[in-house]
Structure formats: C-alpha cells, structure tokens
Amino acid sequence: MTSKKLHQGSEIPDFWLPDINGVILPKDKLIGASAILITFICNHCNYVKHIRSKLVEIIKEYQQFGVAAIAINSNDIEKVPDDSPDRMKQDALKYGYTFPYLFDGTQEVARLFKVSCTPDFFVFNKEGKLFYHGQMDNSRPGNDCPVTGKDLMFALDGALKNKPPASNQKPSNGSSIVWRNTQTDYFINILAHISQTDKSSVI
Numbered sequence: 001m002t003s004k005k006l007h008q009g010s011e012i013p014d015f016w017l018p019d020i021n022g023v024i025l026p027k028d029k030l031i032g033a034s035a036i037l038i039t040f041i042c043n044h045c046n047y048v049k050h051i052r053s054k055l056v057e058i059i060k061e062y063q064q065f066g067v068a069a070i071a072i073n074s075n076d077i078e079k080v081p082d083d084s085p086d087r088m089k090q091d092a093l094k095y096g097y098t099f100p101y102l103f104d105g106t107q108e109v110a111r112l113f114k115v116s117c118t119p120d121f122f123v124f125n126k127e128g129k130l131f132y133h134g135q136m137d138n139s140r141p142g143n144d145c146p147v148t149g150k151d152l153m154f155a156l157d158g159a160l161k162n163k164p165p166a167s168n169q170k171p172s173n174g175s176s177i178v179w180r181n182t183q184t185d186y187f188i189n190i191l192a193h194i195s196q197t198d199k200s201s202v203i
Helices: 046-063 085-094 108-113 150-160 186-193
Strands: 016-018 024-026 035-040 067-073 101-103 120-125 130-134
Touching: 016 101, 035 046, 035 108, 035 150, 046 067, 046 150, 085 101, 120 150, 130 150
Parallel strands: 035 067, 067 101
Antiparallel strands: 016 024, 035 120, 120 130
C-alpha cells in the first residue's frame, strides 16, 4: 500500500487529539516551530517496526533545531488491539519517544491527511504549509536496503533552510490503515481506553 497525494503547499489539516496520557494537543500548538514533522504510525505494523529506531533517532536530532514532531495512530483498535492507547503508551516508553503520540479514534484526521498506510511522513514549513509528503527512505522489510532516513532528513533540512521543496517525492509504502467498518462515536473508543480524559487539559 502506498500513500496518497496531499497537495504541495496545503495547510496542516485541523486536528484536536489526545496523547497517551489523555492530554489534548491541538494543531495550533505546532505552528511557529522551525519546521513540523507529522508521522502516521502504529504499534503492530512491520513497516513501522522496521524504521522505528531510526525515526526516533532522527526526531531527537531535529528537535534540537526547533522541529516540532508528533506521531498519530489512526487504526481501528477493535480490529487491532495492539494499537490501543494503552499499548501506545507502552511503546512510547519502551522506545523512548520524545514526541507526542496521538490517538485518532474517529479516523477523521487520517482522512483529512489522505493517509492510506503506515508509516507515512509529512513535513510542513514554519508557516504550516506542506513541504514534503513521502517516504523516510528506500528501505522496506526484506529488501536489504539500510534504514538511513535520508529522504526524510533531506526534507527536514530543506524546510529548515527555507529551500524549494523537491519535485520528486517518493510516496511512503507500508501496511494499510486498518479502517473501521462504520464511523462510530469517537468517545466510545476514547473513554473505553483512556480513563478520565479531561478535554480542558490542552497542551
């Protein structure tokens, strides 16, 4: 499964999502950073597991230059319990995530971003305009290419230096988003898996 195209220069789609501790993070919190990295990942996907360590390393490095980074999990946790917020919290602690890991219970945010697979990577410039949407690098499970993160780092460097975006942006490839059969109430999922979420608690 490859990622779909979000138009170059698009503004960051609006979102308002809880992190693994139930604290709400709005999109507007990211605006004003030197650059913005939004990744769609999950816990169970082999493609994510394949690049996870390098992704965490890259994010830590670029946070030093003022990059704001978040990750979003949009999978249906009824079909994939391993992607539940409780398991998200475990993975974030285990692998040393230095960035908010958000849960998109309604899958509306994934639809706004036109995401079709995990992992998927979006780099926005400091104005919140889409600079890059594509792969982290050419490595995939089983293809023997090393995980370098070169495409993602090239995009982050370009956004930080206010360079023109690359014209050839290769789409990410991975496991399909696990979509829900119907759009059920968001709070059924949230309240079932995150206790005492306080919507007044905004980062």
